[in-house]
Structures are given as structure tokens and as C-alpha cells.
Amino acid sequence: MKIQRCKGMRDLSPAEMTAFHLVEGICRDICSGWGYKEVRTPTIEYLHLFTSAGTLTPGMLGKVYSFLDWDGWSGERVVLRPDGTIPVARLYTESLQGELARLFYTTNIFIFEEAGEKTRERWRCSTELIGAGSATAEVELIALSLEVLKKLGLKGVELRLSHAGLIKALLVKLGLSPEEQSRMFGRILDGDNKVLAEVSRESPEVGNTLKPFLSLKGQSPGFLRNQKALLARNMLEIRQYLDEFLKTVDLLDELGVKYQINIASGAGFEYYTGIIFQLFIGKEKVGGGGRYDALIPSMGGGDVPASGFALYLDRLMDLVKAESFVKAVPERVLVRAKSGGAVKEAFKAADKLREAGYVAEIDLDGKKSDARWIIEVQSEAPKFTLIDAETKKKTEASTVNEVLKRLEGEGGD
């Protein structure tokens, strides 16, 4: 019988873990630098945390891993965390209320994907900024996410902006029933960027006015101002959202951040209420975020604005050239006991080598090693023989300190 991992799940090899830690480490360093603190939430949560209206779209809820756990006799289901933001909002509501919380975390999320070709367990480096609801807060998150990508050495990053409040107001304007509005909004968030164009065709009067807004891609606050001049007169409802959007875009402009405004592509989560931003490298989405002012109130946490973003760790791992970040890795030394009586000495020698900053491996029955140096240890003098694994040159020594001196001398050249 062949043993294999569960369908759709992913192992991370030592090489992949190097890239993983590299990305995670840069996120951690930068987030810490901006005053964010790390949190971690459990893998299992109640399903109802995610089913409340305005948290996950039905499309996403259809893909959560939900089941009855050992306490399931009450009929209440639990899930493997399908999203990172909602549990962190819960954590905030449960134990951090009232504070301005700058939080970051690395987490796995579980989303069923039918074919099992894409991985069903995905890794995210995320931040949440809870308790602040200004354009400055949004721009802080955007700048922070761009800084991480820059530090990772990634080129050609594209920032796309949309606005959930604006999309919702437009759906109302298009004369859809509330049920249809929420269905359309769901489709847009699930990444279907043709929806708005489709429905606006059905309502030609409004549709014509909206056409440039939905089909063009703005690259400056001017675009929004132009649209505002055109729309605000007969669409008062959307003015508020346009103004909000403008504030953020103006600020981004001042900071010299390049972006593209594309209202129709608002992929994200149903809990978004304001700006939605997505990060692309070429055709690949590497992250995204947005404002979610209704989430904390829906959990009974009071009227607390919030926003956040997630970077797709799995994709970044593939894009980042880990080699270019290689730090001075300590040299590897293999310590081999020549006889049973010398094992204790070998362990002691390895300890000393580690203290001195080397990676010291104990030789296990002559198994192959890629160590740069080999030290043979025996009970009788000369106790230590240092072998250069490349040149096979041997040097004898009677103490570990002597060996260390030799190593330093050799390593110096």
C-alpha cells in the first residue's frame, strides 16, 4: 500500500522552507518596523463566525472544510479556518477591544478546490489595522505591503484599486433587487469582473453614463474627479464613496505611489466596505486587502473601523529568488567518532564547534554529508584529525581549541 499525503495538501521541503522563512522574516521585520505586533489564532473556529451575512460569500462558504467535531452533538459545525481576517477580528473583539491594534500574522487557510490541482492549504502573511478608519490608515497598509514586495526584490508590482462601497451603490443604482445585488456583489468579489458591465447593459440609461467608469482604467485622481463631475449630479448616492475614494487616491499620489483604478475588478471579501486593493506581478495576483468597517460591529465589537491585507506566501515563495538573499551561512563540519569510546568526545567537540558558530553534524554510520570539513575523533593521541573535504588534506590536533584555530586559519583565506 502506497503511503501518500492527503489530496490537495502540500509538503514544504527544506529548500521551500528556506524561501518560506525568508518571505515571512521580511514581512515580520517590516511589520515590526511599522509598529505591528504578531498574533496567532486557532486552526479550528465555529462555522457561524464565517456565515454571518457580510463575512464570506456563499461561493466561498461552499468551499470551507466544515464538520462536526467531538462536541458536535449540539449540531453546531466547526471549520478549518478559511480566512485569516475574520478570526483576527474575533480575537480583537474578544480581548483587545478599545485599542488601536496593529496586528500581523502568518497563517494557513483551508479552501476546498475541486480538482485538487491547486493546493487546498494556502499560506498568508497578513496585517490588520483595527481601530483607525482614515485614508491615512489605508495608505499605511498599501505602503507597507509595497515595501515588503520591494524588499523581496520583486519587480513590476501593479497596484489595482476599487471600492466596495462604490460597487454596492452602483448595484443599487442599476435597479437590482436586494437579493440580486448581493448575488452580483458576491460574483464580483469572487473575481468575476464582467458582472458590472453585464448588468449595466440591461439598464441602458444608467449603463451609458457608467460605461466609461466601468471600462476605463484610471491612473490619477483626475479620473475620479472627472467621473465625479459626470456622475455626482444625477447619482448623489455614490458621491460619498467617490469622496472617500478620492482622499485615499490623492494621498497615494502625494506619496508617489503608482496605481490603476479599475472599479469592475474588485475581487476580495464580502466584508469589505470601502477601498479594495489588489497587488499583481504580471498576471499573477500576489496579495490584496481592503477596508472592512462592518465586520467588528457585526461581531458585537462596537463601531470600530478596520482594514487589512494579505500577501500570498505560496506565490511569493515561487517568485522570490532565495539565492539572492543568502546570508553568510555558517560552515558545516562533520564530527566523526573513530571508535565507540570516542562518541562522548565527539559530542563535546561538536558542542564547542557550535558555540564557535559552526554547524556541527554528528556522523551517523558514515552516511553521506555535504559538510565542508570533517573532524575525526579518537580516544588516543592525536585525538583530532581535521580533514578538508575538498582537498582531502589532513591536519592533526590534540585539543578542540587547536582544531578551531586551524579552522579559523583555513577559513580566513
Place this chain on the structure above:
Amino acid sequence: MAIKIALPKGRLLRKTAAMLQKAGWGLDEYTSNMGFYRPKSQKFPDVLIRVFHEKDIPIQIAMGNYDMGICCLDWIEELLVKYPSSDLVKVQDLMYGGGALYIAAASLPEDLRQNGTPVRIASEYPNLAEAFALRKRMSRFSIFPVWGAAEAYPPENADMVLVSAKAGAELAGYGMVPVNRMLDFSAFLIANKNSWETKNLDKLVTSICDTLAEVEKKAVVEEEIGAAEISARKRAGKTAGDTVRLALPDGHQQQPTVNLLNRAGIGIDDYPSETGNRRPRINIDGIMVKVIRPQDMPLQVANGNFDLAVTGRDWLTEHLDQFPSSPVKELLDLKSSKVRIVAVVSRELQVEDTGGLRQLIAAREESFRVASEYVNIADKYARDNHLGQYRVIPTWGATEAFLPEDADLLIENTETGRTIARHNLKIIDTLFESTGCLIGNTDSVSAAKGKRIEAVVKRLRAVVEDN
């Protein structure tokens, strides 16, 4: 390889038998009172036919144990809604056995989302019920999967049910209004995807489709949902907080239960009921009785829907094996309806005990299949006995039909062992002995209620101990 067909028992049997008769299959034993599950066809002597509970058929087809089968669309959708990538092809609507699935409630809820308290939905179709709740954006809900009698639950024990009915009006008889007509169904011919792509099933399909030529699908009747009035008589009043809610079993457990109650001097009207009344009257004040499936009782006692229930230790064990933290416990052994829960294999198998089973499993490539109505007991048995890589196949009765082709081991109940012997099977292990028992909830109840419960238990204990 022989073509394998799965045919339904139960509600579809009569009409399916008539249809296959018309198709000239010439089946020898496919009648409602049969005890065997292996009919043979004169027209297609090489085809292997098995009879299953209808609910098992989509699973058997999707797993590839059978090439084709007949069952209603409701059970197909119940599988597909949870497992959309199942290898199942809907071949042909057979246009009989029609009905619809309704979401129904005792009164029309104002807002299905009802933020705050969980909405309780009882159903034989838990997957479809969950899909409904998610689609309606209910923020918090509990699904009670039941073996049957879902219509008896509202309003006290569930806020809604998902049930099948011929028409929405049928629900009024249970004091409920339809809230949503979720699915119209009829019998379907279904096939395994791989079988359909690779095997010659044409002769069988043709014979069945030929019978359909003259049948025309009846137009779906439009009906107004949610407008029906519920008769005040049927709508149950609110029960007082200290009323003891007692669940009594339906089916063949009814007679022993009546006998027990009578010997304890407890009178009960209309139980067993000829009209299907599930709310018989009992002559003790402060006690309300409902008749539900014994399989469903432990869960219902655990979640506080009932205070006392008469069920079997087998179903209590099944529940506790799934939910060890459940607050349900056995209050009294009623010493009735004694059965043994046993592990059963084909007589052809050279295995006499679980040790032999382990050796057999170690020597083979494929994973080991355990079929049982008691999914959690079977799972625990396989785990405790280290049966390697195993799969538990849930069944809804007629489990004997699974051996030897479609399962390797059964966990079954038996009174005499005769049915098992008749199917050329043998018992290799006895897990435990099960008798009727009275179960209750260990969570604290109000003092007044506690006293009432104690009084009932005392009266019944006196009878049992007297025996």
C-alpha cells in the same frame, strides 16, 4: 466484467418493478416483501443486480461499486451538493416517483437570518439543509440529521425541517407551512462516470428508455409557498418550562414500549398510532410525548430537545462513539429487545477472528471496507482493532447485501443470527449486547422537572426489576 445494477427498496420499489417488467427484464425476486437482495433477470442473465436502500444507491454508483442504478433525484442531489466532484452521471429522468423537497416551518419565519440564536433544521437531507442555510445567509444554524420523522420536530424541537412531500399541501397535515420549495424530484437512471465512458450499457439503457416513450412529464404544479394557513388545532402550544419531554420509538420497538408503560400503570392513547400521530397523550401530568426514530434519540436528548427517551443501547453507543463529551447517559436498562452487535464476514473468507482479519488486511493492496448502519461504532471497532487503511461505508439498512462484493466486513445487529446465516455470512466477533434503555441528560434541569423525571424512572425501574 459483469455489469452491476443497483435497484431501490422502499418507496420506489413498486413502480420500478413495474417499469422493469414493462422493459421485459423478467426479474425473479424484486417484490416488496422480499428478504433477499439479489434478483436475477431473464432478459439479462449476466447482469448482477442488488437491491439497496435508495439513499445508498448514489454513493454506491459514485464509488464505482455499481455501474448503473435507479433512485430519486433528492438523494442524488444530497450527495452532489456536498461532493460535487462525485463520479456520477444523471442518465435519464424516469418520470415516476415524483415529489418535492420543502423547507417547512410551524409558522412563517419573518427573517430566515434571525441573527443571534441558532436556527435548528431537522432533516434526512443534512447536506441539502446546510446548503439551504448557507444560501439564505443564516448567521447561525444547527442541522439535526435525522433517520426519519423530521415532520414531528417543529415547533418545539426544530425551527424548520427539510422534508419530501408530494405537494406542499401535505405539510399542512403536520401543522407546517412550506417556506421554500427546494427541489422537484423524480426517479432517475444514474451511472458511474467511468462505467458510462468505458462499458457497453446500451442494451440496458435502451430497454428502459423504450418504456418511457409514451410517458410525458407532468407539468410542474405551481403552488404558492408560504401562504397556507396552519390550523390552530395542529399548532402545538408552548410547553411549560418544567414539562418533561419524553421521546418514544416508532417502528417495531412500539409494542415492547407499550407493554412496559402498561405494566408501570402508565396509560397512553393512540400509540402505536394507526393514523401516524406522533404526539400521543400520556396520562401523567407534566409529561409531553413525541414519537421519533430511536436512532435519532441520543442526539435529541444531548441537545436538550428531550429529557427522556426510550431507545436502544446500540444507538446510545453509536452516539457516544461520535461525541464522547455528550451529556447523554443510560438511566435504566429496560432489558427488552435484546440483540447482539456483531462483526460479520462472508463465509467464503478464511477468517475466524479479528486476528485473522488483520492478517488478511496486511496481505492485500486495496483498502478494507466496513459497511454499517452504525458508522461510529464501526469506525471505533476498525480503529481499536488496527484494521489498517479502512473505509467505513454508511448504510441505511439491508447491509447484508453488501457482502461479499461491496464490503469486506459488516457491523450489524442480530437477534438470532439466522438472517446472517441465510445470507451465507458468519459472525467473527461480538462487540456488545444491546437492549432497550431509558436515556437522559446529565446536564442539570430545574428542580420541578428533575422530580418528575425521577418519578417516571422510579416507576419504570420497579417494573424492570420486578421481572
